Amino acid sequence: SQQGEEDPQALSIQEGENATMNCSYKTSINNLQWYRQNSGRGLVHLILIRSNEREKHSGRLRVTLDTSKKSSSLLITASRAADTASYFCATYNAGNNRKLIWGLGTSLAVNP
Amino acid sequence: EAGVAQSPRYKIIEKRQSVAFWCNPISGHATLYWYQQILGQGPKLLIQFQNNGVVDDSQLPKDRFSAERLKGVDSTLKIQPAKLEDSAVYLCASSLAGTREGTQYFGPGTRLLVL
Numbered sequence: 001s002q003q004g005e006e007d008p009q010a011l012s013i014q015e016g017e018n019a020t021m022n023c024s025y026k027t028s029i030n031n032l033q034w035y036r037q038n039s040g041r042g043l044v045h046l047i048l049i050r051s052n053e054r055e056k057h058s059g060r061l062r063v064t065l066d067t068s069k070k071s072s073s074l075l076i077t078a079s080r081a082a083d084t085a086s087y088f089c090a091t092y093n094a095g096n097n098r099k100l101i102w103g104l105g106t107s108l109a110v111n112p
Numbered sequence: 113e114a115g116v117a118q119s120p121r122y123k124i125i126e127k128r129q130s131v132a133f134w135c136n137p138i139s140g141h142a143t144l145y146w147y148q149q150i151l152g153q154g155p156k157l158l159i160q161f162q163n164n165g166v167v168d169d170s171q172l173p174k175d176r177f178s179a180e181r182l183k184g185v186d187s188t189l190k191i192q193p194a195k196l197e198d199s200a201v202y203l204c205a206s207s208l209a210g211t212r213e214g215t216q217y218f219g220p221g222t223r224l225l226v227l
Contacts, residue, residue: 031214033214042218043218043221045217099214100214102154102156
């Protein structure tokens, strides 16, 4: 079953702008992961944040996690046309058969 | 390091026909997953293997879908007979067993169109 809910469902921005997408979930987690999917490279793991972490950076990506609100956000700074893709959050609970619970995704379009 | 391999990349069949997909995970990854992804939606887990044993197949439509991983390495997913609503991308992923991280590595997927 889907647990994560991303918003917005779709986002369109200009190159160079920042893109923020949010994810909410329902149950306790060990970590939360963000993945990107585009037609060229399939579904790719971007970044993982553990339940005891509040913020994490990787290049132009910044992820925050608020376990009290059961929510996370993904910020992409200085966006590029190549960032055009769908972004999914997935939550992981080691006690749940070690499987990821996926959201429905945010579709990001970065216009040149 | 080689990634997850899947074949075929595309398949077009008529309803009521059968189809099979193949996946070879990353070497050393004991856990293998098959997902179904319908256009505009997130991946839906169909079945999860740990070595050659099934961990979770609660969302697998067992009247028409079957999967096996006989030697604990590569895996096949079969649909027989196919329905129009089976049109989707079928993704295979793998992960290391014994990790508390759960990061999954995906293959390119097989795009199935049922006419």
